[in-house]
Amino acid sequence: MKYSYVPPVEAEHIRQLPTRDVALLLLQHLASGTGYLQYAGTMGAARQAFQEEPDTDALVNHLSDAWCWLEAHALLAREPSQSEAFRRISRDGMDLAKDPQGITRFEARERLSGPLHPALEGTVRTNFHLGDYETACFAAMKAVEVAVRDASGLDNSLVGVHLMRAAFQPHRNGKGGPLADAGAEGGEQEAVANLLAGAMGAFKNPSSHRTVDFEDPxxxxxxxxxxxxxxRQVERAKRRQAAATA
Structure with missing residues (x-):
């Protein structure tokens, strides 16, 4: 009697999709079952399911890559009550399995998985992980504004765009903003001033005056x-200041 095995992920999906997408399909499959998970058992079942395919080894290898992707991103975790061979779907993995659209939030968190400037590690990161994206973005740009004011020594009456323009005003006739790079070409100095001013105008000022809906994490x-x-640009300007003073 010949048995028919249901593959954890369709062969054509494994052939055509990148590892991340295959991993998410595998996660859906694993979440639909019960009991603890085993890598060897899952791969063995896949090999049985793909035994009639011309590229069985390649399919199983790609599925193995997908399993490893889930583990590397903490969507699968070791089951503490069992031997090290057993896995369970992690809390983040279950959230993602229940809401496939949650991949956008997951990928957004991945973008911020590395270290940030110390000024962003407190309020900004916390509000971002709580899903309060408006507060997180406003606080991030406010941190830039505070850093520029502290580094430039300019008056508190200057805020936002006006502060950036004053701090990074290009040098002309021996005069310029305290944070402008006098050694850079004039157009570059102007571009840096525009970059900082544009950031304030686009991402801080609107939230200062009205509610801004950040739907995309x-x-x-x-x-x-x-x-x-x-x-980091402000930190570089501070180092220039220190070098000039020395």
Whole structure:
């Protein structure tokens, strides 16, 4: 008697889709079952299901890559009550399995998985993980504004765009903003001033005056990454100041 095995992921999907997408399909399959999970058992079942395919080994290898992707991203975890061979779907994995659209939130968190500038590690990261993207983005740009004011020594009456313009005003006739790079070409100085001013105008000022709906968590993550880049530009300007003073 010949048995028919149901594959954890369709062969054509494994052939055509990137590892991440195959992994998400595998996660859906694993979440639909009961009991603990075993890598060897899952791969063995896949080999049986694909035994009539011309590329059985390649299909199982790609599915193995997908399993490893799930483990690497903490969507599968070891089962503490069992031997190390057993796995369970993690809390994040279950959330993702229940809501496939949650991949957008997952990928947004992945963008911020590395270290950020210290000014962004508290309120900004916390509000982002709570899903309050408007507060997180506003706080990120406010951190840039505070850093520029502290580094430039300019008056508190200057805020937002006006502060950036004053701090990074290009040098002309021996005069310029305290954070502008006097050694850079004039157009580059102007571009940096525009970059900082544009960031304030686009991402801080609107939230200062009205509620801004950040529906896309990836966009919010990228705004925070942009703030991180700007803060590093401010740090560079501070080092220039220190070198000039020395």
């Amino acid at each position: 990836i966009e919010a993550a990228e705004i925070i990454q942009f703030a991180d880049l700007l803060l």
